[in-house]
Amino acid sequence: MTSQLTGPTATRGSAPPLPAARGPLSTLVTEYLRADPHVPREIRTPGSVAETALSAVDPYGDDLQLALYLCYELHYVGFAGVDPAWEWHPALLAVRGELEGHFLSALHHDVPVGPGDTAAHEMDELSIESPDGDGASYHLRDAGTWDQYRQMFAVRSVFHLKEADPHAWAIPRLRGHAKAAYVAVEFDEFGGGRGEAVHQELFADLLRAAGLGDDYLGYLDIAPAAALTPVNLMSLFGLHRRYRGAAVGHLAATEITSPPGSQRLLSGLERLQAPEACRHFYREHVEADAVHEQILRTDVVGDLVRAEPDCEADVVFGIRAFLFVEDALDAHLMTAWREGRSALAGDL
Known part of the structure; x- marks a missing residue:
């Protein structure tokens, strides 16, 4: 299977174009974004999105996840030709709220948290790593092809080109020592004050070295729902003060699992003698995230x-939700590769 991934059309640094809708919910959102936000619009009341049969929509499917991604992107770079006023438009926020509610309801059902569950136990469990596994990083380490790596790079670009941004929303919601330590981790993610070392830029370097386009959200149109869901989860946690504990748990889970996973991906890239920029991205995560793990734990x-005991259940929820959506993406990749097809949506 030979990859024909091509670079996107937007200029790097510019706002990306709106992607094609994938169903009634994402169609509804794109119709809003193409309209003039200054023309008075009816604010939908709770339950009104049910006109598109929300209750029957897969909460982890293409339509809802793309619709949410479009809403959240307004808080990041936005889209070409979309008026910035949509970011806080009450009508669109009402729609987003219903989409979030459906997504959160599914997550709370699928990753329940009990009264005796502790963050310390969850983090200890995350640290147990098997040298042998059947997930995507193990496959890529031992037998993955360069084409499969390039697919994974394109799939992950919808996150890594905004890496650390979703978690940064939680900073003003924390206090004291937890805030200072959280910022220390984010400071490293943003390159320690060096623009060329920002992890987003390192991933752009990786994409170019792999012969892929490095434009922001350039592969959004062909990214599967399983790749959008982890990013939406981060955005949701970061943008809601109610879920500041979940945002912390999510970042902790990210940093604890990153070094071993990155090491496996690095080993596979070394086996394939991949370009140095590709190896450097994962080498950086092996080294930096091992330090971050200890900072986040304690x-x-x-x-x-200790300061806000009521947040502990949310920390646990953030950790478990991270694992749930990452496992779904892992399963998506492995299913596609076992079946000999691309992990990306649509034709390449």
Whole structure:
């Protein structure tokens, strides 16, 4: 199977074009975004999105996840030709609220948290790594092809080109030592004050070295729902003060699982003698995230739970929700590769 991935059309640094809708919900959102936000519009009342049969929509499917991604993107770079006034438009926020409600309801059902569950136990469980596994990173380490790596790069670009941004929303929602330590981790993610070392830029370097386009959200149109869901989860946690504990738990889970996963991906890239820029991205995560794990365990999660015990259940929820959506993406990749097809949606 030979990849024919091509670079997107937007200029790097510019706002990307709106992607094609994937169903009634994403069609509804794109219709809003193409309209003039200054023309008075009816604010939908709770339940009105049910006109599109929301209750029957897969909460993790293409339509809802793209619709949510479009709504959240207004808080990041936005889209070419879309008026910035849509970011806080009451009518669109009402729609987003219903989409979030459906997504959150599914997550709480699928990743329940019990009264005795602790963040410390969850983090200990995350640290147990098997040298042998059947997930995507193990496959890529041992037998993955360069084409499969390039597919994974394109799939992950919808996150890595905004890496650390979703978690940054939680900073003003924290206090004291937890806040200071959280910022220390984010400071490293943003390159320690060096623009060329920002992890987003390192991933752009990786994309170019792999012969892929490095434009922001350039592969959004062909990214599967399983790739959008993890990013939406981060955005949701970060944008809601109610879920600040979940945002902390999510970042902790990200950093604890990153070093071993990145090491496996690095080993596979070395086996394939991949370009140095591709290896450098994962080497950086092996080294930096091992330090971040310790900071998050004690100085962020530990301090937050001591200061705000009521947040502990949300920290646990954030960790478990991270694992749930990441496992779904992993399963998507492996299913596609076992069946000998691309992990990306649509034709390449």
